[in-house]
Amino acid sequence: MLNNYIMDYDNILIMAHKRPDGDAIGSVLAMYLYLLGQGKRVSFVLDEYASVFSFLPGIDKQGLKNDIDLVIALDTSSIDRLSHEELFKKAKHSIGIDHHPSNTKYCDYNFVYDMEPATCQILYYLFRDSDVLITKDMGICLINGLVTDTNGFKVGNLTSKSYEMVYELSLLGVDVKDICNRTVVMKTRKQFSLLHKAISNAEFLLDGKIAYTYLKKEDMDEVNALLGDHEGIVDMILNVIGVEVAIFLMETKDGVMASLRSHGNIDVMKVASAFNGGGHVCASGFTIDMEMTKLKNKLIMEIEKYL
Ligand SMILES: [Mn+2]
DSSP states (O other), rough: HHHHHHHHOOOEEEEEEEEEOOHHHHHHHHHHHHHHTTTTTTEEOOOOOOOTTSSSSTGGGGGGGGSSSEEESSSOSSGGGGGHHHHHHHHHHHEEEEOTTTTTOOEEEEOOOOSSHHHHHHHHHHHHHHOOOOHHHHHHHHHHHOOOOOOTTSOOOOHHHHHHHHHHHHTTTTOOHHHHHIIIIIIOOHHHHHHHHHHHOEEEETTTTTEEEEOHHHHHHHOOOOTTTTTTTTHHHHTTOOOEEEEEEEEETTEEEEEEEESSSSSSHHHHHTTTOEOOOSSSEEEEOOOHHHHHHHHHEEEEHTT
Protein backbone atom coordinates (compact mmCIF):
# COMPACT_ATOMS: atom_id res chain seq x y z
CA MET A 1 0.00 0.00 0.00
CA LEU A 2 2.75 2.46 0.98
CA ASN A 3 4.56 1.67 -2.27
CA ASN A 4 1.58 2.88 -4.33
CA TYR A 5 2.29 6.36 -3.02
CA ILE A 6 6.07 6.21 -3.47
CA MET A 7 6.57 4.20 -6.67
CA ASP A 8 6.34 7.15 -9.07
CA TYR A 9 9.04 9.22 -7.39
CA ASP A 10 12.77 8.80 -7.83
CA ASN A 11 14.10 11.75 -5.82
CA ILE A 12 12.99 11.64 -2.23
CA LEU A 13 13.86 13.60 0.90
CA ILE A 14 12.97 12.39 4.40
CA MET A 15 12.73 14.60 7.48
CA ALA A 16 11.24 14.73 10.96
CA HIS A 17 10.64 17.24 13.75
CA LYS A 18 12.95 19.73 15.43
CA ARG A 19 14.93 18.46 18.45
CA PRO A 20 14.63 14.92 17.07
CA ASP A 21 13.96 12.13 19.58
CA GLY A 22 14.54 8.42 19.14
CA ASP A 23 11.31 7.87 17.24
CA ALA A 24 11.97 10.75 14.83
CA ILE A 25 15.52 9.55 14.13
CA GLY A 26 14.60 5.86 14.01
CA SER A 27 11.73 6.41 11.60
CA VAL A 28 13.80 8.64 9.31
CA LEU A 29 16.62 6.08 9.11
CA ALA A 30 14.31 3.09 8.67
CA MET A 31 12.54 4.88 5.82
CA TYR A 32 15.89 5.87 4.29
CA LEU A 33 17.13 2.25 4.33
CA TYR A 34 13.77 1.04 2.99
CA LEU A 35 13.91 3.41 0.01
CA LEU A 36 17.59 2.79 -0.68
CA GLY A 37 16.74 -0.90 -0.86
CA GLN A 38 14.27 -0.06 -3.61
CA GLY A 39 16.87 1.79 -5.65
CA LYS A 40 15.54 5.29 -5.01
CA ARG A 41 17.69 8.42 -4.92
CA VAL A 42 17.02 9.33 -1.34
CA SER A 43 18.41 11.73 1.28
CA PHE A 44 17.51 12.63 4.81
CA VAL A 45 18.03 15.68 6.99
CA LEU A 46 17.94 15.82 10.78
CA ASP A 47 18.47 18.54 13.36
CA GLU A 48 21.26 18.07 15.86
CA TYR A 49 20.65 14.84 17.81
CA ALA A 50 21.87 13.27 21.06
CA SER A 51 25.08 11.25 20.66
CA VAL A 52 23.40 8.19 22.17
CA PHE A 53 21.83 7.66 18.74
CA SER A 54 25.08 7.61 16.79
CA PHE A 55 25.11 3.78 16.75
CA LEU A 56 22.09 3.69 14.44
CA PRO A 57 22.75 2.26 10.96
CA GLY A 58 22.90 4.95 8.27
CA ILE A 59 22.95 7.95 10.60
CA ASP A 60 26.29 9.13 9.16
CA LYS A 61 24.71 9.49 5.68
CA GLN A 62 22.82 12.68 6.51
CA GLY A 63 22.52 15.52 3.97
CA LEU A 64 20.59 16.58 0.91
CA LYS A 65 22.15 14.86 -2.12
CA ASN A 66 19.42 14.90 -4.75
CA ASP A 67 16.53 16.88 -6.21
CA ILE A 68 13.30 16.65 -4.31
CA ASP A 69 10.19 15.34 -6.07
CA LEU A 70 8.71 13.91 -2.92
CA VAL A 71 9.25 14.72 0.73
CA ILE A 72 8.33 12.27 3.48
CA ALA A 73 7.68 13.91 6.85
CA LEU A 74 7.81 11.55 9.83
CA ASP A 75 6.69 11.80 13.46
CA THR A 76 5.83 15.50 13.00
CA SER A 77 2.42 16.99 13.76
CA SER A 78 2.62 20.28 11.85
CA ILE A 79 4.69 22.15 9.25
CA ASP A 80 6.18 24.58 11.76
CA ARG A 81 7.50 21.64 13.84
CA LEU A 82 9.51 20.31 10.87
CA SER A 83 13.29 20.60 11.15
CA HIS A 84 13.59 21.83 7.54
CA GLU A 85 10.38 23.63 6.69
CA GLU A 86 11.96 25.43 3.71
CA LEU A 87 12.98 22.15 2.07
CA PHE A 88 9.55 20.68 2.73
CA LYS A 89 7.96 23.58 0.86
CA LYS A 90 10.26 23.06 -2.15
CA ALA A 91 8.87 19.59 -2.80
CA LYS A 92 5.95 19.22 -5.18
CA HIS A 93 4.53 16.24 -3.33
CA SER A 94 4.48 15.10 0.26
CA ILE A 95 3.63 12.14 2.44
CA GLY A 96 3.24 12.38 6.22
CA ILE A 97 3.39 9.42 8.59
CA ASP A 98 2.76 10.17 12.24
CA HIS A 99 1.10 9.16 15.52
CA HIS A 100 0.47 12.57 17.12
CA PRO A 101 -3.25 13.19 17.76
CA SER A 102 -2.60 16.88 17.02
CA ASN A 103 -1.40 16.12 13.46
CA THR A 104 -2.77 18.80 11.12
CA LYS A 105 -2.66 16.59 7.95
CA TYR A 106 -0.39 19.07 6.18
CA CYS A 107 0.86 16.60 3.53
CA ASP A 108 -0.80 15.45 0.29
CA TYR A 109 -1.13 11.99 1.83
CA ASN A 110 -1.31 11.60 5.58
CA PHE A 111 -0.92 8.28 7.33
CA VAL A 112 -1.89 9.33 10.85
CA TYR A 113 -2.60 6.58 13.36
CA ASP A 114 -2.81 8.28 16.72
CA MET A 115 -3.45 5.12 18.72
CA GLU A 116 0.03 3.78 17.90
CA PRO A 117 2.80 4.22 20.49
CA ALA A 118 5.46 5.23 17.95
CA THR A 119 5.79 6.30 14.31
CA CYS A 120 8.27 3.44 14.02
CA GLN A 121 5.50 0.96 14.81
CA ILE A 122 3.34 2.43 12.02
CA LEU A 123 6.30 2.13 9.64
CA TYR A 124 6.96 -1.47 10.63
CA TYR A 125 3.47 -2.54 9.60
CA LEU A 126 3.49 -0.40 6.44
CA PHE A 127 6.81 -2.00 5.43
CA ARG A 128 5.63 -5.51 6.31
CA ASP A 129 2.51 -5.09 4.18
CA SER A 130 4.57 -3.87 1.23
CA ASP A 131 6.40 -7.16 0.53
CA VAL A 132 9.75 -5.38 0.73
CA LEU A 133 12.30 -7.27 2.80
CA ILE A 134 12.82 -5.74 6.24
CA THR A 135 16.51 -5.94 7.09
CA LYS A 136 18.14 -6.20 10.50
CA ASP A 137 19.44 -2.61 10.13
CA MET A 138 15.93 -1.33 9.45
CA GLY A 139 14.77 -3.33 12.45
CA ILE A 140 17.35 -1.70 14.72
CA CYS A 141 16.09 1.75 13.70
CA LEU A 142 12.43 0.75 14.12
CA ILE A 143 12.99 -0.76 17.57
CA ASN A 144 14.91 2.38 18.55
CA GLY A 145 11.75 4.43 17.98
CA LEU A 146 9.45 2.03 19.82
CA VAL A 147 11.80 1.72 22.80
CA THR A 148 12.38 5.47 23.22
CA ASP A 149 8.79 6.67 22.70
CA THR A 150 7.57 4.13 25.28
CA ASN A 151 10.47 4.86 27.65
CA GLY A 152 11.57 1.24 27.58
CA PHE A 153 8.10 -0.37 27.26
CA LYS A 154 6.77 1.51 30.31
CA VAL A 155 4.41 4.12 28.84
CA GLY A 156 2.26 4.71 25.77
CA ASN A 157 -0.33 2.61 24.05
CA LEU A 158 1.61 -0.67 23.88
CA THR A 159 -0.48 -3.49 22.45
CA SER A 160 0.04 -7.01 21.17
CA LYS A 161 1.03 -5.37 17.85
CA SER A 162 4.02 -3.75 19.57
CA TYR A 163 5.18 -7.06 21.05
CA GLU A 164 4.56 -8.83 17.74
CA MET A 165 6.90 -6.30 16.13
CA VAL A 166 9.46 -6.92 18.89
CA TYR A 167 9.12 -10.67 18.39
CA GLU A 168 9.45 -10.57 14.61
CA LEU A 169 12.39 -8.16 14.64
CA SER A 170 14.11 -10.25 17.33
CA LEU A 171 13.95 -13.15 14.90
CA LEU A 172 16.00 -11.01 12.48
CA GLY A 173 18.68 -10.66 15.14
CA VAL A 174 17.76 -7.22 16.48
CA ASP A 175 19.00 -7.00 20.08
CA VAL A 176 16.04 -5.22 21.69
CA LYS A 177 17.48 -5.27 25.21
CA ASP A 178 20.73 -3.70 24.00
CA ILE A 179 18.90 -0.87 22.21
CA CYS A 180 16.76 -0.29 25.30
CA ASN A 181 19.82 -0.15 27.55
CA ARG A 182 21.76 2.17 25.23
CA THR A 183 18.95 4.67 24.72
CA VAL A 184 16.77 4.61 27.83
CA VAL A 185 18.44 2.87 30.76
CA MET A 186 22.15 3.68 30.81
CA LYS A 187 23.28 7.13 31.99
CA THR A 188 26.53 8.99 31.60
CA ARG A 189 28.04 10.53 34.74
CA LYS A 190 26.86 13.93 33.46
CA GLN A 191 23.33 12.67 33.11
CA PHE A 192 23.52 11.12 36.54
CA SER A 193 24.67 14.44 38.04
CA LEU A 194 21.76 16.28 36.40
CA LEU A 195 19.34 13.62 37.61
CA HIS A 196 20.72 13.98 41.11
CA LYS A 197 20.28 17.75 40.95
CA ALA A 198 16.75 17.47 39.55
CA ILE A 199 15.72 14.93 42.18
CA SER A 200 16.98 17.19 44.95
CA ASN A 201 14.98 20.07 43.42
CA ALA A 202 11.79 17.99 43.24
CA GLU A 203 8.61 19.08 45.01
CA PHE A 204 5.28 17.30 45.37
CA LEU A 205 2.24 19.54 45.14
CA LEU A 206 -1.55 19.24 45.45
CA ASP A 207 -1.53 16.21 47.75
CA GLY A 208 1.30 14.66 45.81
CA LYS A 209 -0.64 14.53 42.56
CA ILE A 210 1.81 16.86 40.82
CA ALA A 211 5.55 16.30 40.86
CA TYR A 212 7.64 19.29 39.84
CA THR A 213 11.31 19.78 39.21
CA TYR A 214 13.64 21.98 37.19
CA LEU A 215 17.18 22.62 36.05
CA LYS A 216 18.68 26.07 35.72
CA LYS A 217 21.13 27.06 33.02
CA GLU A 218 23.96 27.05 35.58
CA ASP A 219 23.13 23.41 36.48
CA MET A 220 23.65 22.48 32.84
CA ASP A 221 26.82 24.57 32.58
CA GLU A 222 28.27 23.15 35.78
CA VAL A 223 28.47 19.63 34.35
CA ASN A 224 28.98 20.78 30.75
CA ALA A 225 25.74 19.08 29.81
CA LEU A 226 25.29 17.80 26.27
CA LEU A 227 22.20 17.84 24.11
CA GLY A 228 19.65 15.35 25.43
CA ASP A 229 21.31 14.89 28.83
CA HIS A 230 18.08 15.87 30.59
CA GLU A 231 16.15 13.00 28.97
CA GLY A 232 14.49 10.70 31.49
CA ILE A 233 14.27 13.18 34.38
CA VAL A 234 10.58 13.90 33.94
CA ASP A 235 9.82 10.19 33.61
CA MET A 236 11.70 9.51 36.83
CA ILE A 237 9.57 11.86 38.96
CA LEU A 238 6.36 10.48 37.42
CA ASN A 239 7.32 7.10 38.90
CA VAL A 240 6.53 8.19 42.46
CA ILE A 241 3.30 6.55 43.62
CA GLY A 242 0.40 9.00 43.77
CA VAL A 243 1.82 11.36 41.15
CA GLU A 244 -0.58 11.95 38.28
CA VAL A 245 1.33 14.66 36.40
CA ALA A 246 5.06 15.32 36.29
CA ILE A 247 6.44 18.70 35.28
CA PHE A 248 10.06 19.32 34.33
CA LEU A 249 11.27 22.80 33.43
CA MET A 250 14.68 23.57 32.00
CA GLU A 251 16.30 26.85 30.99
CA THR A 252 17.54 26.78 27.40
CA LYS A 253 18.83 29.42 25.00
CA ASP A 254 15.36 29.61 23.39
CA GLY A 255 13.49 30.08 26.69
CA VAL A 256 12.16 27.65 29.27
CA MET A 257 11.52 24.15 27.96
CA ALA A 258 8.64 22.34 29.65
CA SER A 259 8.16 18.55 29.62
CA LEU A 260 4.94 17.09 30.95
CA ARG A 261 4.10 13.45 31.65
CA SER A 262 1.05 11.60 32.94
CA HIS A 263 -0.13 8.03 33.30
CA GLY A 264 -3.02 8.77 30.96
CA ASN A 265 -5.76 9.91 33.35
CA ILE A 266 -4.86 13.51 32.68
CA ASP A 267 -4.30 14.64 29.10
CA VAL A 268 -1.05 16.61 29.22
CA MET A 269 -1.36 17.38 25.51
CA LYS A 270 -4.35 19.58 26.41
CA VAL A 271 -2.29 21.24 29.12
CA ALA A 272 0.58 21.87 26.69
CA SER A 273 -1.76 23.22 24.03
CA ALA A 274 -2.69 26.06 26.40
CA PHE A 275 0.97 27.12 25.94
CA ASN A 276 1.07 26.44 22.19
CA GLY A 277 2.73 23.09 22.74
CA GLY A 278 1.74 19.62 21.68
CA GLY A 279 2.43 15.93 21.96
CA HIS A 280 0.44 13.04 23.32
CA VAL A 281 -2.00 12.31 26.17
CA CYS A 282 0.86 10.94 28.31
CA ALA A 283 3.79 13.04 27.09
CA SER A 284 3.86 16.60 25.85
CA GLY A 285 5.97 19.71 25.90
CA PHE A 286 6.70 23.21 24.70
CA THR A 287 9.26 25.99 24.92
CA ILE A 288 8.23 29.45 26.06
CA ASP A 289 9.83 32.78 26.89
CA MET A 290 8.65 33.13 30.51
CA GLU A 291 10.23 33.30 33.93
CA MET A 292 10.43 29.82 35.46
CA THR A 293 8.47 30.34 38.69
CA LYS A 294 5.74 32.18 36.83
CA LEU A 295 5.49 29.32 34.32
CA LYS A 296 5.42 26.74 37.14
CA ASN A 297 2.45 28.52 38.75
CA LYS A 298 0.59 28.88 35.47
CA LEU A 299 1.12 25.20 34.69
CA ILE A 300 -0.15 24.10 38.09
CA MET A 301 -3.26 26.25 37.68
CA GLU A 302 -3.86 24.72 34.25
CA ILE A 303 -3.36 21.12 35.49
CA GLU A 304 -5.60 21.73 38.50
CA LYS A 305 -8.55 22.09 36.10
CA TYR A 306 -8.21 18.41 35.19
CA LEU A 307 -7.42 16.92 38.62
MN1 LIG B 1 6.96 9.63 18.14
